[in-house]
Amino acid sequence: MPDEPRPCLSIVVACYDERDTVLTLLRRVLASPWVAEVIVVDDGSTDGTDHELATVDDPRVRIVRHERNRGKGAALRTGFALAMAEHVVVQDADLEYDPGEYGDLVAPLVAGVADVVYGSRFVSQRPHRVLYFWHSLGNKALTLFSNMCTDLNLTDMETGAKAFRREVIQSLELEEDRFGFEPEVTAKLAALGSRIYEVGISYDGRTYADGKKIGWRDGVRAGWCILKYSPLGRRLRRAAPPRR
Incomplete structure (x- = not known):
């Protein structure tokens, strides 16, 4: 842990x-001494999320709305472009990841030894649902599959808890609109030669009845994104016999 939160x-x-x-998520995020600003991208919600966000009164919070649902990757691109602090953290709005663990997540960034930190659900001794x-x-x-194509040794490429040096994430040309963001950003960080660290995190996963949105089609797309964006994947595609 860094000595002093800032x-x-x-x-x-x-x-x-x-x-x-x-709103519960935002209260937890704003309680962290590490937080300089929060950028909420409402990705075309239709359930009244925008009305809940309209009640937020904190100068650290900026709210941006997509008029139609474009996907997680598109929403993150919008947020990354607006970020102004030294480091950028991805935070899901569904309470699966604990904002109280920001200090552990960003410790390698603050120490200056990492460009990117992944919060792994699979190497932690903390509680997991x-x-x-x-x-x-x-x-x-x-x-x-991602590790085979990027030559990394991650344990949790798909984690929703990722932290970046701001200039690193803003230097990437990201394209995926949905959950393909995770393999795409991993492949492009690997190609960039970024210093990637992992730290263990807790995880309070929710069920599909609770509103979990990722499905098997997103998994198929993720596999395609690994082939599309990773250096090895691109070489394999070039070596494949041409279609007749």
């Missing part, structure tokens, strides 16, 4: 139909 983080919250959780076997297996399979 407000050096831009927190980017991609938010879609999170009326029931977004036990949920879907096949979802967990899919995450691990995608992480393994």
